[in-house]
Amino acid sequence: MTAVAVAPDRAREQSRARYPDDEGYVERDGVRTFYEVYGEGEPAILFLPTWSVVHSRFWKAQIAWFARRQRVIVFDGRGNGHSDRPRGTDAYRDGEFVADALAVLDATGTERAVVVGLSRGARWALRLAADHADRVEALVIAGPSIAMTRTLGPKSVAATFESTGRTRLVWGAAQSLLRLALTRPSALVSRTSRLSSRHTNPFEGARMFNRRRWQEDYRGFLEWFFGLVFVEPHSTKQIEDSVAWGLETTPDVLADTIAGDLFLDRDTALDLSARVSCPSLVITGGDDIVTPPEWASALARAIGARYVYFDGCGHSVAARHPVAFNLALREFVDSSVAG
């Protein structure tokens, strides 16, 4: 960890359904993390951050509704929002986000909470449930960035992230396509592939997930990526919000966050899953082309979690179909956790 940039003031939103009752910072190794607390009532729910391409406002369709009945805690993951933007890949390892989450629970006097993690946040939720079971009332995972099946993704994209030459880019993508054809040919003609061949195209993925590309056209990358997250029609607002949050950080900071590993590997996930003992729920969107439903279902089996599949939904059921997501989450909490 070399330098820590202090977070700029967040642009004020036009309106908010609800404002926090309490807010503050925790600090670890000189890195400040901003948190908010809303409402009161048990069990508390901790909505974890996800990839630092966005900040805690990505839970905006959950916060006000859950806070009517219980305490809600959110925090900006390091690298975006009101939190600091440390440099260097070590600052963004899973352990750092897990430690930040524990520090926020301590600072807010929260002994135990229902822990909810989406996408990259699913990894931290899983680690909290496995390694800090005393703090986790129940585990909720949505669209996990956990490569449970052999499919397009982690290595192929990470391998070409630093590429500067077109030839290497194309070669890296061709290798991943070949590997896919050998290991999982059905994926090449799967429904989700057809749904958006432009986005699942490894050539496109390798071209967009590239440091030089981000430096040249960061907004272009964000628009492409969130078009992939929100495949549903009529998602212009969700895309606009997300791109604006993405612009609150920089391509260099974001590059630090993924240099480690884009997705958690299967063996680590199986080991963690075996140690989860709390009530668990895994949610997936049937049209998720960022983290395929097969990953979520395999993870649910490994944990022994309840599994909810939303037909016709993409990577962020929470943002794009909040009523369905919120009702499923509340029903799970009500039925599995004594209030």
Place this chain on the structure above:
Amino acid sequence: MSTVERPREATRARCPDEEGYVERDGVRVFYEVYGSGEPTVILLPTWSLVHSRVWKAQIAYLARHYRVVTFDGRGNGKSDRPDEPSAYRAPEFAHDAVAVMEATATDAAVCVSTSAGTAWSLIMAVTQPERVLGAVFIGPTSYAVTEPTQDWMRAPFNERLDSYEGENRYNRHFIREHFPEFAQFWAALCIPEPHSTRPIEFASEMAMDTTPEVILATIDAVHMDRAACAAELFVHGGQRLRQLAVQVKCPTLVIQGDQDHTCLPEWGRALAEDAGGELLMMSGVGHSPHGRKPVRVNLALREFVERVARA
């Protein structure tokens, strides 16, 4: 004349408690009733390019508190589609509304109208004042009391053009030959706010429930075949409506978007002044405040109905 089955929507927040038809001069008009509170609120039709689902963001909310009656204007939805332009004159819609009120045993109601529905509502408020407890006008396009500056009203309506671009698409030949494109153009004109892809799609879908022939009949009801452009007729119609508005005795409210390209914002302001009512000017809002900003509009409707009911 035919009745078309409306394709079923994916979901509805609330289904009607009662539905039926009234018939006048052989034309059947379909109505729905929701809820049982007091007073009754009648949501009037507008231009037959759309039907009563234009009120879908109001019905379920209002029905929690009041009895809500709505109906498909002749020419769309589950109502009949007469061929003759004369069947689409303003008094016909007003008489349909009264027939629906009688069929549903509604002695009096708060009338809510939008756009072309302004005329039917004003006719009811003046000719049958005992039936109208209060009147709400949203984006009153018919109330053209100043020179229209909107491009679509100045477009050559009857002339065949080499190409149809921008607001020149408000044209008889374009409507007849490119009806789906016309519907999309019109919906986008009415709903200029960002993030409106779904309301635009929905309005276009409702238009596909009727035909270009019906839509041209509704336009020719005001003798557009004899006019160069819509502006000529709207100015004339606006002056006649003004004579009605000054006679309105019941409480009134005008809800007007300041980005309305269909109805000039000053027309909404003029109607509020002429009728002696209130004006809610909504900033950044187009021609469909009820569709695009339903929470704000519903709260304003509720406040108005409460005030009328207490009086």
